[in-house]
Amino acid sequence: MTMLQGFRIALHALRLNPLRSFLTMLGIVIGVASIVTVFAIGAGAQLRLQEQIRSIGANVLMIMPGAVYQGGVRLKDGSKLTMTESDVQAILEQIPEIQAAAGSIAGTAQVIHEGKNWNTTINGTTTGHFMVRDWQLSSGRYFSNAEEAAAGKVVILGSTVARELFAPGDDPIGAQIRIMKVPLEVVGVLDRKDPAQDDVAFVPLTTAKLRFLGSASNINRDSVAYIIAKVAADGQMAGARSEIESLLRQRHRVPAGQDDDFKVQDPAAAMEAQQGAIRTVALLLVAIASVSLLVGGISIMNVMIVSVTERTREIGIRRALGGRMRDIRLQFLCEALVLCLLGGAIGVLSGVTLSMTVARMAGWITSIDSEAIALALAFSIATGLIFGFYPAHKASKLSPIEALKTE
Amino acid sequence: MTATLPLISLRSVGRTYRTDGIAVTAVRNVTFDVDQGEILAVMGPSGSGKSTLMNMIGLLDLPSEGAIYLEGTNVADLSEDRRSTLRARSIGFVFQSYNLLARHNAIENVALPLVYCGVGHKERLGRAEQSLEAVGMLHRAHHFPRQLSGGEQQRVAIARALIASPLIILADEPTGALDSRTGAEILALFAALNQRGQTVVMITHDPRIAMQCRRTIRLHDGELVSDETIAPLLPRRSIGS
Ligand SMILES: Nc1ncnc2c1ncn2[C@@H]1O[C@H](COP(=O)(O)OP(=O)(O)O)[C@@H](O)[C@H]1O
Ligand SMILES: [Mg+2]
Numbered sequence: 141m142t143m144l145q146g147f148r149i150a151l152h153a154l155r156l157n158p159l160r161s162f163l164t165m166l167g168i169v170i171g172v173a174s175i176v177t178v179f180a181i182g183a184g185a186q187l188r189l190q191e192q193i194r195s196i197g198a199n200v201l202m203i204m205p206g207a208v209y210q211g212g213v214r215l216k217d218g219s220k221l222t223m224t225e226s227d228v229q230a231i232l233e234q235i236p237e238i239q240a241a242a243g244s245i246a247g248t249a250q251v252i253h254e255g256k257n258w259n260t261t262i263n264g265t266t267t268g269h270f271m272v273r274d275w276q277l278s279s280g281r282y283f284s285n286a287e288e289a290a291a292g293k294v295v296i297l298g299s300t301v302a303r304e305l306f307a308p309g310d311d312p313i314g315a316q317i318r319i320m321k322v323p324l325e326v327v328g329v330l331d332r333k334d335p336a337q338d339d340v341a342f343v344p345l346t347t348a349k350l351r352f353l354g355s356a357s358n359i360n361r362d363s364v365a366y367i368i369a370k371v372a373a374d375g376q377m378a379g380a381r382s383e384i385e386s387l388l389r390q391r392h393r394v395p396a397g398q399d400d401d402f403k404v405q406d407p408a409a410a411m412e413a414q415q416g417a418i419r420t421v422a423l424l425l426v427a428i429a430s431v432s433l434l435v436g437g438i439s440i441m442n443v444m445i446v447s448v449t450e451r452t453r454e455i456g457i458r459r460a461l462g463g464r465m466r467d468i469r470l471q472f473l474c475e476a477l478v479l480c481l482l483g484g485a486i487g488v489l490s491g492v493t494l495s496m497t498v499a500r501m502a503g504w505i506t507s508i509d510s511e512a513i514a515l516a517l518a519f520s521i522a523t524g525l526i527f528g529f530y531p532a533h534k535a536s537k538l539s540p541i542e543a544l545k546t547e
Numbered sequence: 548m549t550a551t552l553p554l555i556s557l558r559s560v561g562r563t564y565r566t567d568g569i570a571v572t573a574v575r576n577v578t579f580d581v582d583q584g585e586i587l588a589v590m591g592p593s594g595s596g597k598s599t600l601m602n603m604i605g606l607l608d609l610p611s612e613g614a615i616y617l618e619g620t621n622v623a624d625l626s627e628d629r630r631s632t633l634r635a636r637s638i639g640f641v642f643q644s645y646n647l648l649a650r651h652n653a654i655e656n657v658a659l660p661l662v663y664c665g666v667g668h669k670e671r672l673g674r675a676e677q678s679l680e681a682v683g684m685l686h687r688a689h690h691f692p693r694q695l696s697g698g699e700q701q702r703v704a705i706a707r708a709l710i711a712s713p714l715i716i717l718a719d720e721p722t723g724a725l726d727s728r729t730g731a732e733i734l735a736l737f738a739a740l741n742q743r744g745q746t747v748v749m750i751t752h753d754p755r756i757a758m759q760c761r762r763t764i765r766l767h768d769g770e771l772v773s774d775e776t777i778a779p780l781l782p783r784r785s786i787g788s
Binding site: 141142145148152153156453454456457458459460461462463464465466467540541544 | 602605635642646665
């Protein structure tokens with residue numbers, strides 16, 4: 141008897157009792173569906189994080205305001221702008237590993253172009269910002285030195301803002317837009333990075349300070365909200381970080397033993413740590429789903445044992461008509477395999493449907509991976525073989541004469 | 548010598564069952580030959596060892612004493628798998644209770660032995676049709692056993708026994724569950740098959756049936772008590788009409 145004949149006999153037997161067959165494979169269906177869904181959601185979350193890491197740029201350090209003491213009382217981190225443009229200058233000049241650095245201040249405002257307006261993040265910075273983040277232009281140019289020095293009325297748009305303010309055929313370069321009543325000329329549009337990053341409009345740091353912040357008293361003219369810096373090579377991250385820390389402690393005259401008034405962060409590393417956490421949770425969920433697969437396997441074994449008992453006479457007849465022991469074993473093994481494969485296939489379909497539904501309803505990114513599907517199906521085949529073997533072996537060992545005597 | 552080799556030879560065949568230390572001898576010291584083309588009735592009261600003997604001739608069981616030769620080969624020398632394959636190709640069983648698979652229709656039941664002969668699906672169905680035709684059951688090919696009368700089920704079972712063109716048909720009380728008229732029809736079918744050269748060994752405890760076979764072997768308490776060949780009384784009728 142060939143494998144194909146085995147499958148044909150198995151399908152025939154299972155079709156005769158569709159409800160029982162379905163209930164038997166339910167455990168496998170649930171197990172496989174859970175594995176596929178968990179994989180899809182986990183892989184989606186990883187993808188989204190990788191996207192974010194990429195959009196930050198490679199080898200980027202971020203320096204934020206830290207602890208602030210006022211009259212011996214420690215204030216909330218970041219409650220005062222402690223970094224300055226001269227810090228940026230010092231970092232660039234004194235730390236050789238740093239390739240580029242830029243200070244930024246940011247806020248939100250309406251941007252208006254003709255009839256359209258859009259609320260977005262306004263980031264005042266220098267051209268160095270785009271170097272740090274490896275952020276290319278899709279059209280136009282970066283700020284000129286003159287514009288940076290003299291608070292030029294120019295703006296570079298993130299792709300989302302450009303899309304919201306301009307019709308598809310319209311070239312934004314050279315157009316006038318207004319931010320807080322100030323007319324600005326669009327000189328550049330940035331490449332797309334990531335939906336969270338692209339909703340922004342950049343103006344020169346000087347422009348932001350002079351034209352938007354005005355003479356707000358609590359802001360030092362030299363202050364920046366944060367600094368980003370690009371380290372030349374991956375292996376120099378830790379070294380560059382500690383050099384920045386000692387440089388800034390010295391510049392800010394932080395007394396020994398007191399907390400820094402700044403924090404140096406490695407956003408990519410933080411996100412990678414998050415990625416690891418996602419992986420751990422996903423693995424845990426897969427382990428739980430595997431238990432369902434195990435229970436499914438046991439249920440298949442149970443039903444197969446009952447089925448062998450019920451069909452003892454059939455086994456006797458098949459043996460008398462020339463079925464070898466291995467033919468009987470193959471027949472029942474095929475039955476278990478078909479149950480598992482069918483259950484696996486239904487599970488994959490439900491898992492894909494479920495993760496697509498989750499993606500639509502919760503707005504999560506999911507990614508259906510052919511490897512995960514192959515893995516789930518391999519699991520179901522293994523389950524079929526492992527839990528089908530004992531009943532099939534039992535069936536093949538029946539004495540044909542005794543089997544023919546049963547009712 | 549090879550020209551006159553019997554199809555089946557039993558030499559001092561015995562079969563003893565041992566259960567919980569108690570030995571039951573079902574067959575003892577039985578010796579006879581079956582030649583190609585014979586039709587043979589095996590008679591004896593219930594429990595005399597007829598079925599045990601048939602199981603051994605049909606390679607479902609092995610003698611505990613003596614030897615059985617199938618075309619000169621001692622069947623005890625064959626592997627379990629080889630005996631199974633020989634059952635598929637060379638033995639056709641017909642049982643008292645038909646033993647059709649309830650969940651398969653007539654034609655699928657008839658084709659079943661060919662699955663174990665390695666014959667492909669298409670050819671199986673074609674040959675099953677021929678076989679059903681030979682027993683006059685082609686019009687019932689797609690009926691399930693429960694939709695058929697006892698006599699019809701037995702005809703389907705005979706078609707199944709015939710399908711691989713076996714060396715021998717072994718029938719264990721094939722008319723035992725049928726009324727006498729239907730039983731006579733089944734018997735006539737065997738007779739017609741035998742007239743075409745099919746070797747048949749038929750177990751029965753009905754003397755009227757045995758009388759229609761040329762040769763009768765009688766068992767009593769597992770022993771062969773007589774082996775008689777008489778003049779043919781078979782009705783000269785063709786099958787299926
Ligand atoms: N598997 C077995 N175990 C023990 N005794 C058996 C077994 N099969 C048959 N017998 C015994 O062997 C004897 C012959 O049985 P059987 O061949 O079935 O007789 P028959 O077919 O002539 O009625 C009976 O006494 C029966 O009880
Ligand atoms: Mg009997």
